[in-house]
Amino acid sequence: MSAAPSFSVISGAQVRRVLQGREAEVVQLVESAYRLHAEGHSVNPPSYFLRFPERPSSRIIALPASLGGTVPVDGLKWIASFPGNVADGLPRASGVLILNDPGTGYPYACLEASVISAARTAAMAVSAADWLTRRRARPRRLGIVGTGLIARYVHTFLEATGWRFDEIALHDTASDSVVGFRDYLDRSAATGRVRAHETAADVIATSDLVLFATVASEPHLHDLRCFAHGPVVLHLSLRDLAPEILLGSTNIVDDIEHCLKANTSPHLAEQLTGGRDFLAGTLYDVMVGRVQLPAARPVVFSPFGLGVLDLAVGQLVHAEVARAGELEVVPGFFDELSRHGTEREPASCP
Numbered sequence: 001m002s003a004a005p006s007f008s009v010i011s012g013a014q015v016r017r018v019l020q021g022r023e024a025e026v027v028q029l030v031e032s033a034y035r036l037h038a039e040g041h042s043v044n045p046p047s048y049f050l051r052f053p054e055r056p057s058s059r060i061i062a063l064p065a066s067l068g069g070t071v072p073v074d075g076l077k078w079i080a081s082f083p084g085n086v087a088d089g090l091p092r093a094s095g096v097l098i099l100n101d102p103g104t105g106y107p108y109a110c111l112e113a114s115v116i117s118a119a120r121t122a123a124m125a126v127s128a129a130d131w132l133t134r135r136r137a138r139p140r141r142l143g144i145v146g147t148g149l150i151a152r153y154v155h156t157f158l159e160a161t162g163w164r165f166d167e168i169a170l171h172d173t174a175s176d177s178v179v180g181f182r183d184y185l186d187r188s189a190a191t192g193r194v195r196a197h198e199t200a201a202d203v204i205a206t207s208d209l210v211l212f213a214t215v216a217s218e219p220h221l222h223d224l225r226c227f228a229h230g231p232v233v234l235h236l237s238l239r240d241l242a243p244e245i246l247l248g249s250t251n252i253v254d255d256i257e258h259c260l261k262a263n264t265s266p267h268l269a270e271q272l273t274g275g276r277d278f279l280a281g282t283l284y285d286v287m288v289g290r291v292q293l294p295a296a297r298p299v300v301f302s303p304f305g306l307g308v309l310d311l312a313v314g315q316l317v318h319a320e321v322a323r324a325g326e327l328e329v330v331p332g333f334f335d336e337l338s339r340h341g342t343e344r345e346p347a348s349c350p
């Protein structure tokens, strides 16, 4: 008789404890997951968006995925985005990540997922910043448009992986977000002179590496001239830039099919031009040297965010919590383990 499956719950506090100080490792993990995905060792169907007619700014997204490699894992991230939470003092995003055993299909862990999601997003941004600036001067002027939780994680990951800035330019439509972010920068003893700007255009004009982490639902930047100095743009929030800006830039995505959906800026550019010629390729194409990036042009990285990245980070967290002997196994979670109702021993824990 096979061992009875067990099921654990891993809290956000446990996730944070594992990931803190492991930023460089998480960047490597996320790059490996990208490579596995691009080389065909994954299944990553389109995300499913649950939307609510009476609450149009909110959504809950399901990201099912399967990641191959030496230790394969299946699973699902189920993540809510409720931008209205912020006014009540709660983060926008909340979620869970379920890990499934590829041998039996049994789910074996449920992890708090907002921290995993923020960490994998920050790791993806840092990886892109690295690969997209390898043939140009390393940016020393960072600009951030949208100074919320994701921006904080990206900045933390940049600093933790050796990036140093002379200047950090900030803009947010909510002045308290800028105040909170400045406070975080002070507490983290970040490098660089910090300056808040009235407009996103001012931030872009004074930065070589620009991060967009807003909750804008449609483009609010239309003037390509702001980008004339050719910055590298990490367009994590996906809907800030008018298609005209993408058409004047070198465009890199994480996965083409995923990214050209849900009215992202690349999706709008596809609708405007009727094709995909404006895309230079994926980050993997850059990693393997299939795409060259002209130094004088703006480079825009628009990543949809793949479920396989969450699985990779979730698997690391599960393994480390188990290694530390701190897995909180739910006793008897799977109880109906005999097809014909014969008795068996109570579920044993691994």
Ligand SMILES: NC(=O)c1ccc[n+]([C@@H]2O[C@H](COP(=O)([O-])OP(=O)(O)OC[C@H]3O[C@@H](n4cnc5c(N)ncnc54)[C@H](O)[C@@H]3O)[C@@H](O)[C@H]2O)c1
Pocket (backbone or CB within 6 Å): 081, 083, 086, 091, 092, 093, 117, 118, 121, 145, 146, 147, 148, 149, 150, 151, 171, 172, 173, 174, 177, 200, 213, 214, 215, 216, 220, 236, 237, 238, 303, 304, 305, 306
């Ligand atoms: N691509 C990915 O894989 C990925 C993963 C995670 C999050 N995200 C995206 O990152 C974004 C930020 O998430 P968060 O959790 O930090 O949200 P958040 O609510 O904590 O912060 C967003 C900030 O953007 C500001 N903002 C809204 N519209 C703006 C505008 N037009 N100009 C400037 N600032 C504006 C808000 O005031 C807020 O301070 C979201 O859009 C989210 O969907 C993307």
